[in-house]
Amino acid sequence: MFASKRLGKELQKLHDHVPPGIKLIKADDFQEWLMDIQVIDANPLYQGETYRLKFMFSGNYPIEAPEVVFVKDDAHPIPWHPHVYSNGIICLDLLDRQGWSPVHNVESVCVSLQSMLTSNTKKERPPGDDNFVRYNTQRPRDINFVFHDNQV
Amino acid sequence: MLPLFHPLMQRLDSDFDIDQDDVGFESQDKDIIPAKHAYEVDFTVYSPEEIQGHQDKQIAEVSNILGQPPEATAILLRHARWNKERLIDQYMEKTDEVLERAGLGDTADAHPPRLERIPGFVCDICCEDDADLDTFAMICGHRFCVDCYKQYLQTKIKNEGEAARIRCPGDGCNRIVDSKSLDLLVSANLKDRYQELLTRTYVDDKDHLRWCPAPNCVYAVDCRIKDKDLMRIVPTVHCECSHFFCFGCSLNDHQPAPCSLVKKWLKKCEDDSETANWISANTKECPKCHSTIEKNGGCNHMTCRKCRNEFCWMCMGVWSEHGTSWYNCNRFEEKSGHEARDAQARSRQSLERYLHYYNRYANHEQSAKLDKDIFLKTEKKMTQLQNTTGMSWIEVQFLDSASQALQQCRQTLKWTYAFAYYLARNNLTEIFEDNQKDLEMAVENLSEMFEKPIDQLQGLKVEMMDKTAYCTKRRIILLDDTAQNLKEGKSLVRSLVLVTCTNQPLGQWKFNVTLP
Numbered sequence: 001m002f003a004s005k006r007l008g009k010e011l012q013k014l015h016d017h018v019p020p021g022i023k024l025i026k027a028d029d030f031q032e033w034l035m036d037i038q039v040i041d042a043n044p045l046y047q048g049e050t051y052r053l054k055f056m057f058s059g060n061y062p063i064e065a066p067e068v069v070f071v072k073d074d075a076h077p078i079p080w081h082p083h084v085y086s087n088g089i090i091c092l093d094l095l096d097r098q099g100w101s102p103v104h105n106v107e108s109v110c111v112s113l114q115s116m117l118t119s120n121t122k123k124e125r126p127p128g129d130d131n132f133v134r135y136n137t138q139r140p141r142d143i144n145f146v147f148h149d150n151q152v
Numbered sequence: 153m154l155p156l157f158h159p160l161m162q163r164l165d166s167d168f169d170i171d172q173d174d175v176g177f178e179s180q181d182k183d184i185i186p187a188k189h190a191y192e193v194d195f196t197v198y199s200p201e202e203i204q205g206h207q208d209k210q211i212a213e214v215s216n217i218l219g220q221p222p223e224a225t226a227i228l229l230r231h232a233r234w235n236k237e238r239l240i241d242q243y244m245e246k247t248d249e250v251l252e253r254a255g256l257g258d259t260a261d262a263h264p265p266r267l268e269r270i271p272g273f274v275c276d277i278c279c280e281d282d283a284d285l286d287t288f289a290m291i292c293g294h295r296f297c298v299d300c301y302k303q304y305l306q307t308k309i310k311n312e313g314e315a316a317r318i319r320c321p322g323d324g325c326n327r328i329v330d331s332k333s334l335d336l337l338v339s340a341n342l343k344d345r346y347q348e349l350l351t352r353t354y355v356d357d358k359d360h361l362r363w364c365p366a367p368n369c370v371y372a373v374d375c376r377i378k379d380k381d382l383m384r385i386v387p388t389v390h391c392e393c394s395h396f397f398c399f400g401c402s403l404n405d406h407q408p409a410p411c412s413l414v415k416k417w418l419k420k421c422e423d424d425s426e427t428a429n430w431i432s433a434n435t436k437e438c439p440k441c442h443s444t445i446e447k448n449g450g451c452n453h454m455t456c457r458k459c460r461n462e463f464c465w466m467c468m469g470v471w472s473e474h475g476t477s478w479y480n481c482n483r484f485e486e487k488s489g490h491e492a493r494d495a496q497a498r499s500r501q502s503l504e505r506y507l508h509y510y511n512r513y514a515n516h517e518q519s520a521k522l523d524k525d526i527f528l529k530t531e532k533k534m535t536q537l538q539n540t541t542g543m544s545w546i547e548v549q550f551l552d553s554a555s556q557a558l559q560q561c562r563q564t565l566k567w568t569y570a571f572a573y574y575l576a577r578n579n580l581t582e583i584f585e586d587n588q589k590d591l592e593m594a595v596e597n598l599s600e601m602f603e604k605p606i607d608q609l610q611g612l613k614v615e616m617m618d619k620t621a622y623c624t625k626r627r628i629i630l631l632d633d634t635a636q637n638l639k640e641g642k643s644l645v646r647s648l649v650l651v652t653c654t655n656q657p658l659g660q661w662k663f664n665v666t667l668p
């Protein structure tokens with residue numbers, strides 16, 4: 001109820017207008033949405049690629065942060081980034097309990113991720129990506145990431 | 153009673169002067185009965201009333217110094233994470249700023265928190281813009297509708313357990329929601345929870361205090377161990393509720409293995425659980441007739457119901473061959489380099505090596521649980537026996553002692569295998585394994601007696617009491633030796649990496665992993 005009221009309004013706004021490089025793909029309910037993002041400027045790491053984001057909302061959204069992951073399919077790779085694991089899990093303080101503010105919304109998260117990619121120059125995965133991807137069984141919101149830099 | 157270290161023996165007076173915190177601690181040492189063994193640390197257990205008492209006392213004292221009423225002082229102290237000295241320093245230097253930051257400034261007095269209706273307001277959380285929307289903002293000006301603000305606070309308090317330091321919901325705003333605002337916005341049914349959380353922050357904020365992790369336990373333990381010493385000391389403490397736990401990491405007692413090894417080991421077990429699962433399963437096949445055998449007691453001496461084959465649960469070897477020579481079973485014989493040259497064989501050997509230790513680790517864990525079941529059953533039968541033989545309840549207490557000793561020893565044995573897994577070979581490791589073997593043999597003997605039918609238990613009483621005392625003694629020797637070496641080896645332990653190095657210094661532990 002809390003979430004659906006807010007998400008209804010967000011949806012309306014997204015239908016009216018979306019920032020460049022961001023596209024609403026699927027929003028059939030108030031539990032799970034799909035968004036596509038592209039990096040607009042000429043960063044060679046991300047040229048010509050489109051990334052797909054899955055948003056999952058609890059009934060208490062936006063008081064609680066949504067869970068946001070990159071999803072991989074034939075048309076959508078997982079972008080290279082030192083804070084993006086190869087299974088699509090994102091380590092970003094904005095999405096963490098401590099860093100989240102209920103003022104944020106789907107659009108602002110997309111814009112933040114877009115700019116996180118834009119400013120990146122390293123074709124790298126987070127340290128320990130192999131092990132994390134192999135062994136992690138936790139949902140993103142239950143993982144305690146240590147935020148080693150605040151430059152993202 | 154087992155000759156164990158008991159927390160009551162070193163309980164301090166209830167008016168223990170916690171105010172003196174770091175400076176005063178040495179002066180309290182004289183009140184503490186010094187630890188008897190190398191593996192024991194000093195600690196004190198506090199009840200909720202005592203913890204409240206410490207808080208009240210600190211509040212009263214700081215209240216006097218600052219000239220602030222106790223309520224305001226409590227807010228200031230919580231805001232300063234109970235760092236009294238820093239609060240006083242900062243207060244003396246910049247009073248207004250300190251008050252302001254804790255939500256107690258002049259501005260707060262002049263403008264007590266209140267709800268307002270603002271024309272043209274749109275709430276950034278729910279996007280409502282009704283004209284009759286009640287709104288709230290702290291001095292930082294981040295304004296939201298009152299429903300959203302309440303929902304936000306409720307989530308923080310109820311779901312996330314926060315109280316003293318809830319931040320403003322505004323993006324990137326570090327303003328802490330002050331207690332007056334909370335009073336205005338938090339519903340009555342959450343106030344109790346809020347108060348409880350406030351009290352808890354005192355223990356949470358003090359490095360030398362920890363809540364007992366046992367479910368529903370209300371005690372906290374005070375232990376002055378420094379984080380940097382956790383590599384060479386394993387600070388097991390014993391709560392009033394009888395729970396033994398590690399002050400360093402709050403896990404169940406894991407002596408003799410240091411916290412960081414335990415963490416590594418548990419991570420490894422988790423990662424390797426699929427390969428290792430079959431080992432920890434509660435059933436195995438009889439090595440002779442292959443019928444399925446279920447382990448129903450703590451002892452490793454198994455007899456197959458079908459073919460009467462007697463074998464060892466751990467190594468599946470014939471029991472008669474090693475009934476008295478346990479060393480065949482506690483030590484993994486490193487295979488020669490010949491086989492190891494092949495990479496495939498090496499990885500198989502490394503898995504085998506791991507399984508060897510894991511098998512024994514899991515076995516003791518499992519047996520400790522089974523021993524407990526057996527005691528519960530025995531307790532029931534002993535009640536019946538009392539009625540028929542006239543033995544008194546006191547006279548059957550030796551079983552309780554034996555059961556407790558068994559569980560404690562198995563707990564220790566369990567962790568000796570995790571510890572040994574990470575040990576590189578040297579003379580110290582040999583001594584350690586001898587100690588381990590002695591304890592293991594004693595434990596298996598006692599465990600076997602323990603499983604005898606009820607009518608035999610009466611006659612075994614003296615022998616069992618001796619064995620119980622012996623097990624406890626062997627456990628103390630093992631823990632004492634290991635702890636002593638761990639303490640002395642402090643400088644080396646931190647930087648050790650290699651497994652294969654053969655010129656190891658004598659008298660110090662060498663691990664085949666890097667420890668922090």
Ligand SMILES: [Zn+2]
Nearest residue numbers: 275278297300
């Ligand atoms: Zn609102």
Ligand SMILES: [Zn+2]
Nearest residue numbers: 292294320325
């Ligand atoms: Zn604010």
Ligand SMILES: [Zn+2]
Nearest residue numbers: 364369391393
């Ligand atoms: Zn307890």
Ligand SMILES: [Zn+2]
Nearest residue numbers: 398400401411
């Ligand atoms: Zn520990």
Ligand SMILES: [Zn+2]
Nearest residue numbers: 438441456459
């Ligand atoms: Zn058999």
Ligand SMILES: [Zn+2]
Nearest residue numbers: 464466467481
């Ligand atoms: Zn054996």
